[in-house]
Amino acid sequence: MDLQIGTEEQEFRAEARDWLRRHVPARRLPSLETAAGFAAHRAWEQQLHADRWSVVSWPRRYGGRDATLLRWLLFEEEYYAAGAPGRVSQNGINLLAPTLFEHGTEEQRARILPDMASGTTVWAQAWSEPGAGSDLAALRSTATRTEGGWLLDGAKTWSSRAAFADRAFGLFRSTPVEQSGARHRGLTYLMFPLDAPGVTVRPIGRLDGKPAFAEIFLDGVLVPDRDVIGEAGQGWRAAMSTAGNERGLTLRSPGRFLAAADRLVELWRRLGDPGDTAMAERVADAVIGARAYQLSAFAAASGEGGPTGAASSLNKLHWSELDLTLHETALDLLGPEGELADVEEWSEGYVFALAGPVYGGTNEIQRDIVAERLLGLPKGRRG
């Protein structure tokens, strides 16, 4: 058992570090949840892509470096340690792409992935509907068969990035429940352009007012067959693999939290009263949580890969609570500054962290899954 980073990995890491040192913008980009910030972040994606740093774990033919999970972890550590911008393409890269690798066709991968890697196409997720949040199988938007494709109707909501993104992906009911016999059957996984005729996007302001998500109204939106992922009517299974990605390692890498923990420690050294053990313990808790996440990822990288299935629920509980611990501690450390709307990255990070226990399946659902599938406790009615 060891934690030695081998020579080749060291070199890979050094290369990433060097590139980041030379390219990371000196000034923080404006928030990616604003029009100007979105454009700036898209340009940054293009810059990453130009030197093959946007999707290091992908095959080379799609713009990646075939990086192992370990190398990806090291890259992410370097990325966030360097203070590099948030990833505006993350919904595509971390949620849609793994689904395409698993369930898509070669044609789809060849057509979609390179533009995703370069930031040419930025993707939004379109999962939830007004009546279907935690209970995703309750969704009601429909896909109706038409010549050579499907017509989408209905409404999606809480679509992150949809205010400014190019395309979106989501599940649609292609067979009514009365015919399919079960709510999670008869669903089709589809991709659609956000500027297509019949699509209306209404941005929704997040807790800090920024349009971090949107409602999407669909009125007879035509989607060709080639934009169905997997088999028509079999979308649930593909969607669940996406959900696993949303909870697993890839969406929220340990590097992100290690960097935040480092910044918190710096803040503590700068502002904290060294004798204040109460605050010191809170800072330490965040540091310990980030380190635990890093080591757990190293174990995954040494073995079977990142957590999947129910294990990804445990992972999501950990990072979402860690993120809140980090940011609530920082706000308290900041004293009177802590309530201001724009204190370094802490204010926006706090607002972002507040959503963690909700998206990707609420933490209540995750605990149910952990208890039933990992511990084997008897299923109640959902919960």
Next chain:
Amino acid sequence: MDLQIGTEEQEFRAEARDWLRRHVPARRLPSLETAAGFAAHRAWEQQLHADRWSVVSWPRRYGGRDATLLRWLLFEEEYYAAGAPGRVSQNGINLLAPTLFEHGTEEQRARILPDMASGTTVWAQAWSEPGAGSDLAALRSTATRTEGGWLLDGAKTWSSRAAFADRAFGLFRSTPVEQSGARHRGLTYLMFPLDAPGVTVRPIGRLDGKPAFAEIFLDGVLVPDRDVIGEAGQGWRAAMSTAGNERGLTLRSPGRFLAAADRLVELWRRLGDPGDTAMAERVADAVIGARAYQLSAFAAASGEGGPTGAASSLNKLHWSELDLTLHETALDLLGPEGELADVEEWSEGYVFALAGPVYGGTNEIQRDIVAERLLGLPKGRRG
């Protein structure tokens, strides 16, 4: 709105304080969960009773002082502040007696209460059964009609004080569920002697090994009609009023926690590192919790009296968690001493506090009750 203690209450309190100063044993009595300690505590009850301090809130004719709720609260503050012994008679005084006042006959009160007040008869509760803990209505011990009385059969468990007490009270099924139609119907509330023919008491060691409770096996134990409380078959309602008392103010008075908080602050001043804000905050939390409980009791004493029904569940959540906070903090403050089995009163208090979230209805059940009855959330299947 005021918190002024009136002149007469001041005098009452001064009288209690003075009496306690003169009578509280200089050395802590041995644990009341041991044979020797039980006897010593019974003697203390007799001493309290001799000067009418054992049941201050009862009518004078039963040995009390007709004290109002406020006076009782003040007495309890003085009692615990003086470091007076735990009350070995508390199951009788706080659980059985209120039920007798509400549901008993005058004959029962006249016969039972004076001996309870004097410690001549010490009572054990006999609620739970092996298959009926949180789900009390599942109990299976029976009371069978016989000439002039009832024959009790079955087993009770977790009967606190039963290892050394004289008598016990509990619920027995007098009509089978098949006939009564509902599990909480057909139950009869009965009192019985622990030394009667057919009774076997098997003491059970608590977490610290002391026989704080017992199993009671009943084999055709004859109980006369006069020892039925309320109507035969209507025991559930009377039992529920007892349960309310177990969760409400009277079993666990604010004075108890105020005194413990004072002792904790003393311990902190003696052993704590004044710069250790983490520990200071934990101590302060306990102090604040005890003060909140005191003030909430003063509000009750100024108005409608102690919490009843669902409000008593909120009360129980507060004191049971407060008790744990107090004792866990003390053990941590004690450092290496904290793990020893007999550190002042903290070790035994800690072991006792650990049971708080379980007895009198688990805190899970209490939260269900609070949510359903105080907040009006929809009933699920139990929980």
Next chain:
Amino acid sequence: MRFLLDTEQRDFAASLAALLSAADVPAVARARAAGDDAPLRALWRRLGDAGAFALAVPEEFGGTGLLPVELALCCVELGRHGLPGPAAETFAASTLLAGTEQQALLPGVASGQLILSLAADGGYAADPDLADAVLCLGDERKAPLRQSLDPARRMGVPGDAIAVAPGPGSERATGLAALCTAALALGTGRHLLAATVGYTRTRTQFGVPIGSFQAVKHRLADVLLQLDFAEPLLYGAAVAVQDSAAGAAVDIAAAKAACGGAGYSAARAALQLHGAIGYTDEFDLSLWIRRARVLRNAWGSPSACRRTVLELRPAAEVRN
């Protein structure tokens, strides 16, 4: 002892509640957030007409003299209805002006025509842009206006802020600001709990109201537990201020720690149990959610207040 509100006090609270319920306070807060203070000023005057802002103004300037219990009660209602603006600071600053050059402002403050703000020593004043006069405890200083996480709130110290030297007056004002903020936080928490109970009773997922799930029930029961045991601390502190009791500072700190913490717990629960809708700016509940965070730390974080409790707590003998 009568540790209960009397009929007159209950009536006063009910009259404020009725006024605020009819006033569309969320719209007032949104206007303030958007830079239009007129609706808030109008509502402030109507609250003044109802007697709200006279409660800390000396009688000779048109006030009632300091009535701490009524003040707490009033702030609970203001918090429950989500009133933006520096109410706690106006009340606290009201006690500092008599005998100064600015005492002529007091009748206007009592009637709700004028708004004050107050900065803690080393801190910012809440909503100085809205205030007709800003006081700052400690040294003279200046800090530019900045936006708070609460969109209807801005923080800063204007150049013309009136410095108040340390002394018993500034201590009392600090205590009053903390007491009022505790009350605002408690009221904020009460609304958040009620709204979340209402939502979880009707929102269905998996075919049942989510309020029937035990995890939801227990979380809300815990919020009620916190609020219900914070409330007596609040009124206990108000009574202590009323009686100039020796332990008043301790009681205020205990109340602020408990109310500030309970309000924030309510906000976290509201956010979690509403899911995404609670996280949107346009849903009115977000006004209370953001305010709860801000009120938690204003005039003493739970952490700071706990330390005060332990540092200043009189010995048991003195308390009786």
Next chain:
Amino acid sequence: MRFLLDTEQRDFAASLAALLSAADVPAVARARAAGDDAPLRALWRRLGDAGAFALAVPEEFGGTGLLPVELALCCVELGRHGLPGPAAETFAASTLLAGTEQQALLPGVASGQLILSLAADGGYAADPDLADAVLCLGDERKAPLRQSLDPARRMGVPGDAIAVAPGPGSERATGLAALCTAALALGTGRHLLAATVGYTRTRTQFGVPIGSFQAVKHRLADVLLQLDFAEPLLYGAAVAVQDSAAGAAVDIAAAKAACGGAGYSAARAALQLHGAIGYTDEFDLSLWIRRARVLRNAWGSPSACRRTVLELRPAAEVRN
């Protein structure tokens, strides 16, 4: 990098688990509690035969040399099976004897014939009455034997305890004792969780297994969460010790804080979800429940360990 146990290590753990499962450890603990140490000494020797106690003894005295990962692994199993006695202290003290007058004891320690104990600076030694030699860090001192909350454990410093002067050796021993105690706590927590899952699956109330209640599920899910994220910290610390890494002390402190806290959470959950039965001395689970409390604070409370993490944490640059 290979941050995973290898086959040999897994086999070693499995062999210890098999040995302990067959040994009726609860009976051994109860005998020790009742004053009969013979069953524990016998089991200790069998564990010695299986190689458990050689893991911190230098090779020239019959040991394997220090193998921190195997040590952690072994202690997890000892904790899981509830072994009483000063295992962590024996391991830590093993590293202190070479080159001293007592080095002749080492072969006996490695084989499980002899038991050691060790007192932290200013603290007590665990089970000195059972130990064949007791070392104490810091000054020479004496403390009478006293009973721990854990009935199979007694604390004190005998008059003939061997004082160990501060230095790198005593620091390393302190770290090892903390590492082993963290592992014991993690193992204790694993057993408590497994036993509670088993119980709640079968215990019915209100006509259903109590494990189907969401409150029960969520509490146990939280325990698993704590244990599963404490475990990598434990092995991370073991690897750091193995590599004599600069941050080893920090990693040990992090592991101790997390494992000690997780073990105690598991105990609290076990107690609550078993109800009264978990609170009885005679039910074997109580052995683990009481041990979890004691292991939480031994060789560093979570609080103390958190402070160490922050005080000693190397800067980010140094860590990479």
